[in-house]
Amino acid sequence: MPHLALRSLAQKYGPILFLQLGEIPTVVVSSARLAKEALKTHDLALSSRPQIFSAKHLFYNCTDVVFSPYGAYWRQIRKICILELLSAKRVQSYSFVREQEVARLVRRVAESYPGTTNLSKMLALYSNDVLCRVAFGRDFSGGGEYDKHGFQKMLEEYQELLGGFSLGDFFPSMEFIHSLTGMKSRLQRTFRSFNRLFDQMVTEHLNPMREKEEHKDLVDVLLDVQKEGSLEMPLTMDNVKAIILDMFLAGTDTSAVSLEWIMAELMMNPKVMRKAQDEVRSVISKGKEKVEESDLPKLTYLKLVIKEGFRLHPPAPLLVPRETTERCEIEGYQIAAKTRVFVNAKLIGKDPKYWEDPNEFKPERFMESSVDYRGQHYELLPFGGGRRGCPGINFGVLLIEIVLANLLYCFDWQLPNGMKTQDLDMEEAFGISMHKKLPLCLVATPFGISMND
Numbered sequence: 001m002p003h004l005a006l007r008s009l010a011q012k013y014g015p016i017l018f019l020q021l022g023e024i025p026t027v028v029v030s031s032a033r034l035a036k037e038a039l040k041t042h043d044l045a046l047s048s049r050p051q052i053f054s055a056k057h058l059f060y061n062c063t064d065v066v067f068s069p070y071g072a073y074w075r076q077i078r079k080i081c082i083l084e085l086l087s088a089k090r091v092q093s094y095s096f097v098r099e100q101e102v103a104r105l106v107r108r109v110a111e112s113y114p115g116t117t118n119l120s121k122m123l124a125l126y127s128n129d130v131l132c133r134v135a136f137g138r139d140f141s142g143g144g145e146y147d148k149h150g151f152q153k154m155l156e157e158y159q160e161l162l163g164g165f166s167l168g169d170f171f172p173s174m175e176f177i178h179s180l181t182g183m184k185s186r187l188q189r190t191f192r193s194f195n196r197l198f199d200q201m202v203t204e205h206l207n208p209m210r211e212k213e214e215h216k217d218l219v220d221v222l223l224d225v226q227k228e229g230s231l232e233m234p235l236t237m238d239n240v241k242a243i244i245l246d247m248f249l250a251g252t253d254t255s256a257v258s259l260e261w262i263m264a265e266l267m268m269n270p271k272v273m274r275k276a277q278d279e280v281r282s283v284i285s286k287g288k289e290k291v292e293e294s295d296l297p298k299l300t301y302l303k304l305v306i307k308e309g310f311r312l313h314p315p316a317p318l319l320v321p322r323e324t325t326e327r328c329e330i331e332g333y334q335i336a337a338k339t340r341v342f343v344n345a346k347l348i349g350k351d352p353k354y355w356e357d358p359n360e361f362k363p364e365r366f367m368e369s370s371v372d373y374r375g376q377h378y379e380l381l382p383f384g385g386g387r388r389g390c391p392g393i394n395f396g397v398l399l400i401e402i403v404l405a406n407l408l409y410c411f412d413w414q415l416p417n418g419m420k421t422q423d424l425d426m427e428e429a430f431g432i433s434m435h436k437k438l439p440l441c442l443v444a445t446p447f448g449i450s451m452n453d
Ligand code: HEM
Pocket: 065, 066, 067, 078, 081, 086, 246, 247, 248, 250, 251, 252, 254, 255, 258, 314, 315, 316, 319, 320, 382, 383, 384, 385, 386, 387, 388, 389, 390, 391, 392, 393, 395, 396, 397
């Protein structure tokens, strides 16, 4: 569990560590003050990403936004991402997708009553379906298509393969290690199944006979950008596929994982659950079937619950690794170019210097506080910060808010089989995003919704 090992090392040696991990010089920063140095003062010097073996294989040689090295190409695609793919207007235009998929999630959960519902699985289906529809204009969860395309398996593989802590990642000059560990063939298999699916999607979108939807999906948007021909560096079809893959993968796991942890914390903290439920049930007009996006601004306590969830369980506990483009100095230490840098957001979120009772789930702590998660407050960094900070914050938060509000509005939640809160397993499984080790299985009793829908 790298994040636990790094915590012990930080406790022993302080908030900045140098580790020689195989051939890779690595710096780990674990305090808000030094995170500010890294992400603000030295933002430019730390603005590249290491070209890890798995990312090269899965993301078309790192031509996506997340793993692209710093430079003119990354600047161009990041701009497309911010102006075209994830602009406030575009994100808003998909509200009908989110609302339909939330309704489907509510139906699926209601169907499991009076049995237990595997909420982790339901949340993963929800976020996959939203992102598939937004990215490709259709979902894959109906009609066994997940299996047909190996979707579920592929997503699990992605999560594991991109963890970045596999042996071969630390010995880049010895590529054969990846073959010995079986990593290379897993990567090739996963890449091939994704690529096949993407080729099919692109072909469908290029078909002039294809019926145009009212709202363009992201493949449409990117193909339009590509066709316009005004780009300094024209996008190849592989570039288009890499960027779409990013949108899809960066958005699904992170939002599902956040929801999974927040619901687990609410089960552990019944008073907080009650308060959040009271809010949503009192604010939403009586008789309304579901919470709509237009209701969300009224749910102020729910927003604090989400913030507290991000603090204790940032979905990417070490953010996404950075790489220095030039020499820089942090805390009097010289850091050479091409050093890998991790910011330990998870540890920073629990630093007793900034947080009273850091291990407790207390959304009230944010009531009188202006601290938020948009990258300006370095004690709370679930989305990173600086020029490589997450461009999908608005989208990600909406995906979470609308689900959480509806889960609390439509159901009362219990642990199964007389289980007590202290029996709930909160163990973490390390990956590029950090899931619960065991899925969250709960009993959801429908509250005021018709079971005949
Ligand atoms: C709860 C939801 C999310 C969380 C917690 C999250 C977290 C992160 C983090 C920690 C980074 C790295 C930041 C850094 O290096 O400083 C990142 C980057 C990124 N995220 Fe998100 N993310 C979320 C949702 C999304 C969504 C919905 C999308 C798009 C659909 C998205 C797209 C991206 C992209 C493209 C990058 C790479 C930016 C770059 O390297 O220039 N994220 N995200």
